[in-house]
Amino acid sequence: MAERFDVLFEGLSEESSLKILLSDPRDLPNPVDKYMAATRLAACSSDESLQGLISAVDLDPEDLFNRITRRKAIEALGRRKNAQALDCLFKALEFDDEPSVINAADSITQISAPLTDSQCESxxxxxxxxxxxxxxxxxxxxxxxxxxxxxxxxxxxxxxxxxxxxxxxxxxxxxxxxxxxxxxxxxxxxxxxxxxxxxxxxxxxxxxxxxxxxxxxxxxxxxxxxxxxxFQLVDPTKKAEVPEEHINIITTLLQDDPRSLAMRDEWLSQQDPIEIENNLQHRDEGKQYGAALSLLKMPKSQQIEIIDGIRARLWSDYGANYLLTSLIGLACIHEREELIKTSLAETLPQYAKSRVAAAWGCLKLDLTDQLDLLKEISTSSQWVPLRWSCLQVLHNFS
Known part of the structure; x- marks a missing residue:
């Protein structure tokens, strides 16, 4: 899903990225720019940028910034999906830098070109x-x-x-x-x-x-x-086309109601605002869903009070943002429908899953004033779950 974050690097031109990519990190004001440049070039299409990334696989790994840049270049070559990169990727399989080897295996997979017997052996x-x-x-x-x-x-x-x-x-x-x-x-x-x-x-x-x-x-x-x-199982061509017999189960998945999940007692929260807030930020999604489930069982007045408190402190946290957006839709909290609209309009890539929750929230709350935006997202989004969600919501509105 790295493609969703390309917008973060749009400020770097292809020309400047190529120059930075192969520069000595000691000559750069900010050596971190080297591996940002490699990520930027993943979204380019020119042969020059492709050759630049291939050359970056030979960077001297003794320097930390070179080593990280090399890993990012290997990753970027997978996204470019050009078989010209295979030779250097197979060479990378022999590196003693484990992240580079893992990235090389992933990139070879993404290119998905026929392999020779020798390459299979490697x-x-x-x-x-x-x-x-x-x-x-x-x-x-x-x-x-x-x-x-x-x-x-x-x-x-x-x-x-x-x-x-x-x-x-x-x-x-x-x-x-x-x-x-x-x-x-x-x-x-x-x-x-x-x-x-x-x-x-x-x-x-x-x-x-x-x-x-x-x-x-x-x-x-x-x-x-x-x-x-x-979607690997139901839509392998990535066309946002789900067979009729699987539409209901994919809808259930994307609506992401914790009441539809197989929950363990260890993940459930007490109906305590502090515990719920803490668990909504937990690294284990089981704890997150347990907190969301507890919130869904509360009276609406308490739901709103807790949502408002968490929103004031954590709305910019994309994990909490997603869960709050989802909960407002699932609980049909019309009093906070403006947050659904705000999430749907959010274009920063890290909030893409919040837009999925917002799309379904529009359906739950009958927000027909969002139809134009839903139509725009259904044609422009590169992320299949978001595009498909908007298409299904529009279908249900029609």
Whole structure:
């Protein structure tokens, strides 16, 4: 979803970015500009910028700013999706810098070009790294449909690290058609550890098994992560076209009502304003949804009081912004409908999920004065969950 943040770098021109990208960091007033330049060039299309990014993969990693820039350049090459970058990306698989290797595996996957036997062998060798690297390389094999790693990846389905075994199970399901391997991932969707829930959602999206959709949408992880996996299963062409039989379940996911999630008692909040506010900011989405659920059960007067207090302190926090926007719609709080309109009009990329909540809130609160904006977003947004939400809301209004 890095594309949603391109607007943050629009102030950098392609020409200046290329110059900064390959400059000695010691000669720059702000060396951080080097890796910002690499991110900026990901959104360009010229051959010159492509060659600049390829050259940046050879930056001397002894310098910290060069090393980070190299990682960002590798990531940017994946977004460019040009097969000319494959040679340098396969070279990066041999770096001793783990984030660069992980980015290289991801970028090779995004380019999605046919690989030679030699390249398949190089990707297979990268499976020998650390667990985070191993997971990324298994995912590359899964998403590219590479059978060359089958014999080794099959041995990993019982790995003690669920992030490894889960990725291996997704591979076996998608590449080998062994859907039974996905069964252990279903209870993992409700694990007490947030990281394990998130990885299970990702793995089920990679698995290609549409039957897993009903399970992953109920996991207490962030809506955008669940949406990414769900749309992988129902809309792989990314055209915001969901088959009729899956419209209701995708709608449930994107409306993101905590009452539709599989909640654990450990995540629930007392009906205490301080605890609710603290949990809405918790790093574990289970706690966030638990706080939202508690708020939904309160009388409207208390809901408004708590929402107003949190808004005064945390409205600029995009996590809290999203949850408040969502709650106003879900609870049909007409008294705060202006916040729905404010969120819908917010164009900063980090508030994109708030716009999803606002779109559904417009439907709940019958805000027909927002139809023009909903139509504009439905054609202009690059993020499929937002575009599809607006299309569905417009359809329901018609």
């Amino acid at each position: 990707l297979l060798k990268a499976l020998k790294g650390s667990d985070p690297q191993k997971r990324a390389v298994i995912q590359a094999h899964t998403r590219l449909g590479l059978k060359s790693g089958t014999s080794f990846i099959q041995t990993l389905i019982h790995d003690e690290n669920p992030l490894i075994s889960g990725a291996a199970r997704a591979f076996c399901a998608r590449v080998e058609g062994d859907l039974d391997q996905l069964k252990p991932l279903i209870p993992q969707l409700h694990d007490l550890q947030a990281g394990r829930r998130r990885s299970a959602v990702i793995d089920l999206g990679d698995s290609g098994d549409i039957n897993m959709l009903q399970y992953l949408i109920r996991s207490a992880v962030s809506m955008p992560l669940r949406a990414k996996s769900a």
